Amino acid sequence: MLMKLINDKRGELFVFIIEAYLSYVVAEHFHVSGILTLITAIIATKAWIDIDIKTLDEVKAKKSKTFLQKLRLHGIDSTTSERMEYIYEMAKEFGYIAAVMIFFVLAEMVSLEKFWEYKVEILMMFIITTLIRAISMAKFAFWGSKLEQIKPVGFEGWFILTFSGMKGALSIILVHMIPSSFEYKELFEVVTTGVVMMSIFVYGTVLWSYFTFVKKEEEPSIFKK
Incomplete structure (x- = not known):
């Protein structure tokens, strides 16, 4: 209005x-x-x-x-x-x-000592969330091949969608909204921050490697007729 x-x-x-x-x-x-x-x-x-x-x-x-x-x-x-x-x-x-x-905030929040203390929890949660996303995107790719309303993405689309789901600001904001009186707030904050960091670097590296070494595209040349 x-x-x-x-x-x-x-x-x-x-x-x-x-x-x-x-x-x-x-x-x-x-x-x-x-x-x-x-x-x-x-x-x-x-x-x-x-x-x-x-x-x-x-x-x-x-x-x-x-x-x-x-x-x-x-x-x-x-x-x-x-x-x-x-x-x-x-x-x-x-x-x-x-x-x-976000990167400035992460730099202020990161504590290597806390990361090492909760390394097992961070790794387990990263693997679980990655598998959940992979399964969700697999369902999306499956129905995309069955329904006309959804465009098919194929295996390559499933792969890209799985590893392009970087967790970031929203996760950090939500976990900080947990009341300070909650007994395991530190665990939630450290694990969430650790998963965000791993998703940024691991997912980013996977996608960069894929488009750099696997799916190479020829750069257009100005000398080609």
Whole structure:
């Protein structure tokens, strides 16, 4: 609704940012998951925007308006495809900055002594979560070959999806939300951080090795006719 009153790409980006922070704060105030609320809010907003962009140019949508359409100021575009591309690009830039900040946070959290103390638990949890992801992606690949609504990914897609599931910021945020009074909070924090570190380096190395040594692609040459 607010984006319909703004006709500037920077202002619309600002609305997205405000919505994200506000949804998180309100959810945490009522003691529900702020992260899930934030994700749901942005997905819902994006869905409404896609509907507006798709139906704005349709003659029927302009002539016949339902009560809900009038309530949502239907006919006034919330944004345009061009401005949404700008929002996407800026969101990517924020994502890169957030990814860098994760490494700074990990550097502050890492304790080699604690890692060594819980090395068995970290290794076991890393193996278990990897197997769970592999099984989940196998089911996805299987149904992708059976259902027309899901694009088939094949064995290569299953492999890439399995090892591209790096655990990171969300896991760290959630484990730190455990109350300090919980007896095993240290164990959960150290194991979670250790699994995140292993997934970053192990998964990253596996994918890099695959695309470097197994699936080589010839680089296009400017001298080829």
